[in-house]
Amino acid sequence: MTDAARDYYLSGLSNQHAVEKQAIETIERELGRMSDYPALHSRMQQELQRSQTQLERLETLLSKHGTGASTLKETVTAAVGSVSGVVHIAARDEVIKNVLAAIGFKAYEIGSYKALIATAKLAGAGEDETVLKQSMAEEQEMGDWLGENLPSIIEQHLSKQAA
């Protein structure tokens, strides 16, 4: 590994670790308010499990490259902060706003895993590609699910308003 590529790759893994931690915290905070939307609720429960697995994968890679989880800087980048857009105000359509934010968050994660895959190769850690691609495919699948189910979630929201 060249030093620059290696440093860049390791900081990328560390950033992604912070991103997954933020995903977990966000889902934990929002899950209870999604109980009126059973399909979304169960999908988000699965997403919570997956995010925990993705977090563990990153920890495995980091420790393989000599960076322990305890030394990680858990600073979430400003970029993530801006797409996460968590709705704190109890808006009537809070769940929908959170789904829109989740779609943005998934797009960020797909991009950041793609960047990690490219960097891994340049850093001489091409063997990490398989596990990073697995996480990226999961992000893609969740992003697709949210986009496909958005119309029905809006429909459910409006029928609840009418009831």
Ligand SMILES: [Fe+2]
């Ligand atoms: Fe994730």
